Amino acid sequence: MGEQDNGRNHAGASDGQAAEGGPAEVGVGTAAVSGSSVRVGDRRVGAAVRVGRAVQTILNALAAIARLVGSLFAVVLLIRVGLAFVAVNPHNVIVEWIVGFSDAIVLDFRDLFLPTDPRIGLAVNYGLAAVFWLVAGMVVGWALSALGQLAAGRPRL
Numbered sequence: 001m002g003e004q005d006n007g008r009n010h011a012g013a014s015d016g017q018a019a020e021g022g023p024a025e026v027g028v029g030t031a032a033v034s035g036s037s038v039r040v041g042d043r044r045v046g047a048a049v050r051v052g053r054a055v056q057t058i059l060n061a062l063a064a065i066a067r068l069v070g071s072l073f074a075v076v077l078l079i080r081v082g083l084a085f086v087a088v089n090p091h092n093v094i095v096e097w098i099v100g101f102s103d104a105i106v107l108d109f110r111d112l113f114l115p116t117d118p119r120i121g122l123a124v125n126y127g128l129a130a131v132f133w134l135v136a137g138m139v140v141g142w143a144l145s146a147l148g149q150l151a152a153g154r155p156r157l
C-alpha cells in the first residue's frame with residue numbers, strides 16, 4: 001500500500017508507458033510539437049514588434065528633426081526682422097548669411113503685404129513666414145509621429 005501512495009510510482013508508471021509506446025507517448029509528442037510551434041510564432045511576432053518599434057523610433061527621430069528645422073527657420077526669420085530695426089554693418093559675414101538665408105526660406109511671403117514703410121512690410125511678411133515654418137514643422141512632426149505609432153501597432157487616438 002505504501003508504494004501505491006508514493007508519487008514516484010505514478011510518475012514511473014507513466015514513464016514506463018511512454019517508453020513502451022503506450023498512450024503517454026502521443027501526449028508527450030503533441031506537447032513538444034505545440035510548444036515548439038508557439039515558440040516559433042512568438043519569435044516571429046517578437047521580430048515584427050521589434051521592427052515596428054525600430055521604425056517608430058526612426059520616425060520619431062525624423063519628427064523631432066522636422067520640428068527642430070521648422071523652429072530654426074522661424075528663429076532665423078525673426079532674427080532677420082530684428083536686424084531690420086537696428087543699425088548693423090551690412091557687410092558683416094554673419095549679417096550677410098542671415099539676410100541671404102532668410103531671403104531663401106521666406107518663400108513667397110516676401111511680398112505678400114506692401115505697406116509704405118519697408119521695415120513694417122519686412123516684419124509682417126517675414127513674421128508670417130516664421131509662423132508658417134513653426135506650424136509646418138509641427139504638422140510634419142505630428143504626422144511622422146503618428147505614422148510611427150501606426151508602424152508600432154499602436155494607433156493614435
